[in-house]
Amino acid sequence: MATITAKSNFNVAEDATTLREAMKGFGTDEDIIIDILTTRTNNQRQAIANYFKNDLERDLIDDLKSELGGHFEDVIVALIMPPTEYLCRELNRAMDGAGTDEETLIEIICSRENGEICKIVDTYESVYERPLTEHMCSETGGELRRLLTLILTGTRDDSKIINAEEAKEKAQALYEAGEGRWGTHESTFSAILAHENFKQLRLIFDEYKNISGNTIEQALKHELDGDYLDALLTIVECIQSPPAYFAQRLYKAMHGLGTDDKTLIRIIVSRSEIDLEQIKEEFERQYNKTLTSYVEQGETGGDYKKALLAIIK
Incomplete structure (x- = not known):
């Protein structure tokens, strides 16, 4: 459930005019900005931004940035941006400049199903004129890069169909790639966790516990480490809750x-x-x-x- 829902009797002209007045002249009425922008859905905020552009001939985000600062500005600008574009900005920030924020990449990419990923991939290339997969590959390496590439290229099954027999087979494959052998065959973990739909993965994880006696989380923590482990655990945790x-x-x-x-x-x-x-x-x-x-x-x-x-x- 959402904490922000559509405001009934929404009046875009009234909201836009009130926001403009709150930012005009000496000083800014931050309470009005908070009151309006945290009680309207993103669709309603987009309507306000469009009113600023078309009727007031102003850019709402530019106006807000000129009046606000620090993390307060960051929250308000995040509220104004279209959701997918905002996530793309966060991905770009995670990879831009020196060093890479792998935690942010993992959080955004590994927590979402295929439909959301496709929107993010398309929006990223449109906004930054560079494929997200290419950018990500230049900033990461090893098994993490392979896993994220599989997710970003849309290989996950979209059918939501579950198959009990295949779940047993995949669970057995995961066991034999990790706990059931000397060393770990990471590519098997990547292939299964990046390809199977979320409902099927839940079934696979149940079957894994029947085979191993351990949960998939326990097995992953025993076999793997680092960012690659964090990425796989993110998928598992987001499938569960x-x-x-x-x-x-x-x-x-x-x-x-x-x-x-x-x-x-x-x-x-x-x-x-x-x-x-x-x-x-x-x-x-x-x-x-x-x-x-x-x-x-x-x-x-x-x-x-x-x-x-x-x-x-």
């Missing part, structure tokens, strides 16, 4: 020294119209604290914190 996976990511982003603000913003904004309510429930179940209280007690402050809390509700 995307809200549980994203709750863990949010906790990790806020726990310990410092806050991973990019991850915090990305998950809260990108899941706000999908399953942020369930993520909140999972967060409380796993950590005995509400997500709201964790954000309130965290290092974030001011209008940035207000905006996050308004999205979380």
Whole structure:
């Protein structure tokens, strides 16, 4: 369930005019910006942005950037961007410049089914005039690169059909590629986890436990390590429960020294119209604290914190 739903009696001209007035003259009314943009769906925000462009002859994002700053600006701009374009920007940021943020690549690419991946791939090339797969391949290596390439090239089965006999065969293949041999045959793990549809993978994982006595997570942790392990575990966790996976990511982003603000913003904004309510429930179940209280007690402050809390509700 979403925390942001469509506002009834939505009036695009009224919202756009109110936002423009909040940014005109001396000072900015941040509360108005938060109130409007965190209570409208992305489709409604796109309508507001289009009104700015066509009727006010202004760019909403440029106006916001000229008035805001820091992580508060990051949240508000993320809300205004079309969702797929926003994820593509996050992927580009993860690969641009020195070093690569593999955690972000893994979170975005390994948590989504084929339909979403196809939209991301098409949008990335349109926006950055470079194929996402090519860019990713230039920034990663080894088994992680092979796995992400398989996912990005759309090899996952879209049928949602399950086959019990094939599940047993694939579970046996996974066992023989890892626990059942000396050494690990990583390509088998990549091929199966990147090709099979999510419903079939659930069945394969059930069969794996029948064969091995261990869960697929236990087997992966025993056989593999590093970013490749994290990528495979992300697939497994998102097949079992995307809200549980994203709750863990949010906790990790806020726990310990410092806050991973990019991850915090990305998950809260990108899941706000999908399953942020369930993520909140999972967060409380796993950590005995509400997500709201964790954000309130965290290092974030001011209008940035207000905006996050308004999205979380």
